[in-house]
Amino acid sequence: MDVIVLGGGLMGTASAYFLARRGARVTLVERHRVGTGATVASFGNIRRTGRHLSQLPLAHRSRERWAEAEALLGRDVEFRATGHIRLIFDEGSLADMRAYAEAARPWGFDLEELGPSDIRARFPGLGPEAIAASFSPRDGSANPRLVAPAFADAARRLGVNIVEEARVDRIGFTGSGFRVESSKGVFAAECLLNTAGAWGARVAALFGETVPIEARGPQMGVTEPLPHRISPVVGIWTRSKAYGAYLRQVERGNVVFGGAAERVPVDLDPGHAVADPARLPEQLRAVVRLVPALAQVAVIRTWSGCEGYVRDMLPVMGRSATTPGLFHAFGFCGHGFQLGPGVGDAMAELIVTGRCETPLDDFRIDRPSLAA
Numbered sequence: 001m002d003v004i005v006l007g008g009g010l011m012g013t014a015s016a017y018f019l020a021r022r023g024a025r026v027t028l029v030e031r032h033r034v035g036t037g038a039t040v041a042s043f044g045n046i047r048r049t050g051r052h053l054s055q056l057p058l059a060h061r062s063r064e065r066w067a068e069a070e071a072l073l074g075r076d077v078e079f080r081a082t083g084h085i086r087l088i089f090d091e092g093s094l095a096d097m098r099a100y101a102e103a104a105r106p107w108g109f110d111l112e113e114l115g116p117s118d119i120r121a122r123f124p125g126l127g128p129e130a131i132a133a134s135f136s137p138r139d140g141s142a143n144p145r146l147v148a149p150a151f152a153d154a155a156r157r158l159g160v161n162i163v164e165e166a167r168v169d170r171i172g173f174t175g176s177g178f179r180v181e182s183s184k185g186v187f188a189a190e191c192l193l194n195t196a197g198a199w200g201a202r203v204a205a206l207f208g209e210t211v212p213i214e215a216r217g218p219q220m221g222v223t224e225p226l227p228h229r230i231s232p233v234v235g236i237w238t239r240s241k242a243y244g245a246y247l248r249q250v251e252r253g254n255v256v257f258g259g260a261a262e263r264v265p266v267d268l269d270p271g272h273a274v275a276d277p278a279r280l281p282e283q284l285r286a287v288v289r290l291v292p293a294l295a296q297v298a299v300i301r302t303w304s305g306c307e308g309y310v311r312d313m314l315p316v317m318g319r320s321a322t323t324p325g326l327f328h329a330f331g332f333c334g335h336g337f338q339l340g341p342g343v344g345d346a347m348a349e350l351i352v353t354g355r356c357e358t359p360l361d362d363f364r365i366d367r368p369s370l371a372a
């Protein structure tokens with residue numbers, strides 16, 4: 001089986017890798033360099049807490065692939081299962097957390113509830129005013145700069161043709177397959193996988209499929225390096241967007257943070273998301289509530305990235321509803337980093353075997369919530 005994968009972010013590179021492992025002949029076409037879209041901008045959170053319940057089976061599958069990543073890819077992509085803590089500062093948010101924990105349990109996801117003394121003992125310095133927290137010990141983070149190039153290199157070693165900096169001029173369906181005309185040559189295959197990220201709806205539209213998607217940029221920042229004190233990824237349960245920050249400390253000591261600010265609007269052409277410095281103070285106020293010691297540190301860089309947000313905040317994954325041999329995996333709504341390896345594994349299974357053991361039905365392109 002021949003497959004063209006269009007778009008070389010985490011979804012495209014992971015899919016190319018797992019397709020090749022299943023024996024497919026794969027060409028991945030990326031118009032820039034692999035991993036330089038939303039993927040490189042990611043905060044790097046490998047988080048299942050708070051995820052839409054129907055995403056949990058895919059998130060579990062992905063968590064297993066993350067655990068194997070170093071062995072599969074022959075490289076450390078800095079996956080660390082440091083745990084993921086979400087602090088709680090008010091009774092309403094505590095009720096929300098408990099309701100989520102209850103609902104997630106039948107989906108195979110167990111959240112620990114921590115009281116104030118557990119937080120102080122296990123995670124000193126985090127949220128001194130917190131009344132409780134949830135803790136997911138097997139979640140954590142990885143390095144968003146490393147993972148897509150690592151999947152691409154591993155895919156290359158399995159024979160995948162990775163074509164970068166290729167301007168794609170035309171994508172056509174011939175009745176029995178696909179033809180992609182690019183500045184780096186013409187490619188033909190019986191299957192096409194659309195992993196074009198925030199631009200994925202444009203590719204779908206070529207085949208008569210409309211997806212309501214908006215390009216937005218979450219805003220990130222990073223501090224100067226500090227002594228390493230914060231081991232888990234830290235977030236919050238809150239009903240107020242103004243407090244919704246999250247952070248993690250990388251092994252070199254810098255603290256990466258995001259959230260608590262509206263996502264910046266992004267024009268898909270050229271698709272460069274630029275952080276807005278005016279939003280930094282509100283982010284920092286929320287960050288300092290999580291870790292007061294960060295009040296005195298310097299922020300050395302801010303950035304954003306172009307991500308596709310689908311109207312119902314779920315990705316589009318699975319078969320095309322119009323064109324045999326066409327598959328989609330795009331529009332990950334700010335949650336795709338954790339899902340990436342699982343998406344690649346699941347899409348490869350679906351394309352090569354015609355079925356997927358992980359339920360993807362809620363993500364199909366013709367679901368009612370996406371109808372005009």
Ligand SMILES: Cc1cc2nc3c(=O)[nH]c(=O)nc-3n(C[C@H](O)[C@H](O)[C@H](O)COP(=O)(O)OP(=O)(O)OC[C@H]3O[C@@H](n4cnc5c(N)ncnc54)[C@H](O)[C@@H]3O)c2cc1C
Binds near residue numbers: 029033044
């Ligand atoms: C700032 C930020 C922080 C985030 N933090 C997290 C987080 O902590 N945890 C989490 O789970 N998720 C997070 N996300 C979301 C996550 O990063 C994305 O969901 C994920 O990386 C999407 O991967 P992708 O491969 O679909 O898209 P991308 O990485 O954007 O890749 C799509 C690729 O397709 C290429 N392309 C587009 N059109 C064409 C074409 N016509 N021809 C050829 N190539 C094309 C693009 O150039 C691009 O390289 C974050 C996102 C952002 C922006």
